[in-house]
Amino acid sequence: MTTKQQYDQYKTTMQKIADVKYSNALLQWDQETYMPTGAANVRARQLATLSEIAHEMSTTANLGDLLTDLLSKDDLSAEEKFNVKQSHEDYFKQKKYTSVFVRELSEATSAAFNNWVKARNEDDFSLFENDLNKLIELKLQEADLLGYQNHPYNALLNEYDKGATVAQNDLLFEALKKGLIPIVEKIKAQPQVNDDFLKQHFPKDQQWQLGIEVLKIMGYDFTTGRQDIAAHPFTINFGSTDVRVTTRIDENDFSNMLFSCIHEGGHALYEQGLLDENYGLPMGEYSSLVVHESQSRLWENHMGKSLEFWQHYYLELVKRFPKQLQQVDVNSFYKGINKVIPSLIRTEADEVTYHFHVMIRYGIEKLLLTKQIKAKDIPAIWNELYKNLLGVIVPSNANGCLQDVHWSHGSFGYFSTYSMGTMMAAQLFQSFENQYESNNEYNYENKIRKILFWLRENVHIFGKAKNTNELCISISGENLNVRYLLDYLTKKYLAHP
C-alpha cells in the first residue's frame, strides 16, 4: 500500500469512530432536551453500548499497526503528520482502558446523573452520595490506568487540558486569588449598583426571540445549528456542520438567558469554525477545554458585557422591552449587568467573584481525589468555604454543592478550565484589540465580524494542532497567565467607578 492509501485508510477509520462518538453525542443531546422520562434506563444502556463500540474501534490491532507504520513515513504533509502523531498518542492512551471499564463508567455516570437530578430536586444530598463515591473510585482507577506523576488529579486535569498539572493550576489560582481580593475590596467600597430592572418580568417568548437574534449577530450559523431549551445550558456538536446550543429562560431574571446564550454561542462558533474536511481527525477537534472556554468567555464577557456592545445594541433591546427598560439608560444597564456581588450560583456569578466558585470546587476535588474526604463530607466543607471565601451563607445543598451537573458526569478536573479559559479570553481579546485598534476605523458591526474572522484564523482552524499554551504564545507572545484578566477587571471596575 502507498502512504496515501494508508493515510486514506486511517482517515476512513477515524471518521467511522467519529460517526459513533457523534451518534453518542446525539443520544446525550436528546436526553437533555426531548427524551421522555420513561426512557432513562434504556438510554443509559444505549449510551454505554456506543461508548463501548467507539472504544473498541479506537483500539483495534489494525489501527495500531497502521498508525505505527504511518508514523515512520516521510511523505506526509505537516498536517497529516500532526494527525497521525496525535492519533498514535490517543491510540495508546485508549489502549489503557478496558471495554468493561468504559461501559462501567458510562453506566455509572448515567445513573449518577439521574440521581443527581433527583437529589437536587428533593434537596437531599444523600440520594447522590453513593453515586459520587462510586464515580470518584472509578476516576481514581482511571488515573491509575492512564498513569501520572506526583498527583492522581494530574491525570484527570490532563484530559481537559493537555499538560495541565496541579502544581501549575495551584500557582495560577494563587495569583488569581491574590489579584482578585483587592479588586473585590475596592468594588465593595463603591456605591451600590442597582440591577433591580433585570429582575422584572421578561416574557419567555420575547426572551427566546432575543436569544436567537443575538446568536445571529454574533455570526452563529443556523443552517448548521439550532437552539433548544434544556435544564442546564450546553453546547454540543455532531461534526462542525451540526453544532447545537441550549438555553434556559427565567422570566424574572433577564440576564440569565441573555448571557448564557452568548456564552454558549461562543462555544458554538468555535465548533462551527473547525474545518469540515477534518471531520474525525485531530485537526478537526477543539484544542482543549481551556481554549473552548476562552471562546465562550471572550464572547460573554469581553463582547456581551462590554459597554461598546450595548452602545451599539441597546436601542434595539429597549424596543423589544419598552415597558421594562425605557426608564433605564444604557450606562445604567451596563452597570447593572456587570454588578459585582458574591452569590450562591456559579453560572450566575459576576466576572470577579466567579473565580472563587471555581477555586472552591477545585479545592474540594483535590481533597476527594487524595481521599482526604469522602462524598459525605462535601456539604459541610462546601458551606464553610462559601462562608469564608465569598461570605455567602448556603441555604440548601440544592443551591450549594448540588448546583452543578459536572460531578454527576464524572467530570473531575473540568472546573479549573473555567478560570483558565477566562484568563485566556482576556489574553486573546487584548491581542485582538491591539491589532484592531491600529488597523481599523471604528464600527461595531464591523468589529464583531472582524473578531469572529480573527478567532477563526488564529484559533479555530488549528483544531488540536496547537495546544492552550502554543495558542497563547503564538497570539500574545506569552504563556497563559493572570495578568491580562486582572488588568481587564481593574480597568473595567476600578478605572471608571
Add this chain to the structure above:
Amino acid sequence: MTTKQQYDQYKTTMQKIADVKYSNALLQWDQETYMPTGAANVRARQLATLSEIAHEMSTTANLGDLLTDLLSKDDLSAEEKFNVKQSHEDYFKQKKYTSVFVRELSEATSAAFNNWVKARNEDDFSLFENDLNKLIELKLQEADLLGYQNHPYNALLNEYDKGATVAQNDLLFEALKKGLIPIVEKIKAQPQVNDDFLKQHFPKDQQWQLGIEVLKIMGYDFTTGRQDIAAHPFTINFGSTDVRVTTRIDENDFSNMLFSCIHEGGHALYEQGLLDENYGLPMGEYSSLVVHESQSRLWENHMGKSLEFWQHYYLELVKRFPKQLQQVDVNSFYKGINKVIPSLIRTEADEVTYHFHVMIRYGIEKLLLTKQIKAKDIPAIWNELYKNLLGVIVPSNANGCLQDVHWSHGSFGYFSTYSMGTMMAAQLFQSFENQYESNNEYNYENKIRKILFWLRENVHIFGKAKNTNELCISISGENLNVRYLLDYLTKKYLAHP
C-alpha cells in the same frame, strides 16, 4: 457454559445490537424533526456507519455458533425457544448481506431522500430519477442476495410481511378491487356530502393541543413518548419505553392533522405495548408491517372515523372550535370526515378510494422490479393510472408520483401492507366487537380502554411470536381476507345512505 449462561450471552448480544439500531433510529428521527439542513451529508455517513456496525454485530461467527448451539437445547422455555429460532433465521439472512452492501444502501437512501425532497419542492422528477434507478438496482441485488421463488418482488414483500407473495397479494388486491368498485359506484349515486367546514381556518396551536388530547384519550403514554412536527408524519421508537409520533398541521385542512395523529397514535400504542423485558429480542419486536398497519388503521378508521367516537367527543371538539363548528351537528361532522371522493393524495384519501392509490403503487413497483419500465417512465404511467382507476387528473409530479417518501427510502414492497393492514384492522375490529357487545354494557370511554387492553392481550404482547396470518386465525378464526373490510365499508356507506 450452562444453557442459561448461553441464553444470557445471546440476550446481551441482541440487546447491544438493539442499542445500535435504536441509536440509528434516533439519528433518523432527528433528521426528520430538528436537524439543521447543513448537516445532511454528515448525517448520511453517521447513519451508514451505524447500519454497518449493526450488521457486523449481527453476523459475527460467535453469534452464529451460539445460536446454532442454543437451537439444539431442550431446556429453554417456549418463549426462549422462539427467540432463538427467530434470531437464528435472522442471522443467516443477515449473513447474506455484505457490510459494503449495507453501507452502500444506507448512503444511497440518504442521498435519494435529499434529492426526493428537492425534486418534490421544485416539482422536477428528473432530480430524483437517477437515485431511483440506483435504488431499484440495489433492491434487485438485495432480492438476489436474499433469494426468492418466482418473482424478485417476493423477496422484498417478505421483508415487510413474512411469507407475503406477489401471487397472494394479486389475489387479495383483485378481490378488493372487485368489491370496492360497486361500492364507489353506489356512493357516487348518493347525494353529495358537504365537508366545506373542514376547510376553514383552524389555528395551529389549537390543533396541536387537540392532537395531544386525542392521543391521551387513546391511551398513549407521554412518559414514554412525545409528539413533534415533521414534514411527513411517522412513528418511531427506541425501545418500548421511548415511542415517538410526529404530525403535521395544515391550518386550512382540519382532518389532515386529526386523523394522521390518530393513525400514528395507533402505531405508537403497538410499540408501547411490546414488553420492555423483551428489549432487543424477537418477542420484543412488532410482528409485521401488516400487523403494524392494522393497529394504526383500526384506531384511525374504526375508532376515529366512527359515529360512536364523535357522539362521545363532539361536544368537547365544538367547545375547542366554536366559531368553526357550532353550526355543524355531529351527524354532518361524521359524514364530512367520511366523505368519499377520488383524490390526488394517498394520505388524505377516504377509506374507500384509498386502496386504489395503493394498487397503483403496487402495480408500478412490479413493473420496475421486472425491469419492464425504468424510473423515467413512472410519471406517465402514474398519471395514466390515476386517470383510469381514480378518474383524477394529476396536475404535477409533486402531487403525483413524488408525493410519497417511501421510494426514496428504498422501501419497495411496503405500500401493499397499507391495504393488507386495513383489511386486518377490519377483521380484528369485528372480532373485538363480537366479544365486546356480548360482554359489556355500553360506555364509550370504557370501550376505548377495553380495546387497548384487548389489543395488548391479543396482538401486542406476542411481538414477533405470531405472524400476520397466525394472529388473524387466532383472533378471528380466518386467514387475512377482504370480506371484513368490504362488509364494514358496505355497512358504513351503503346501509344508512
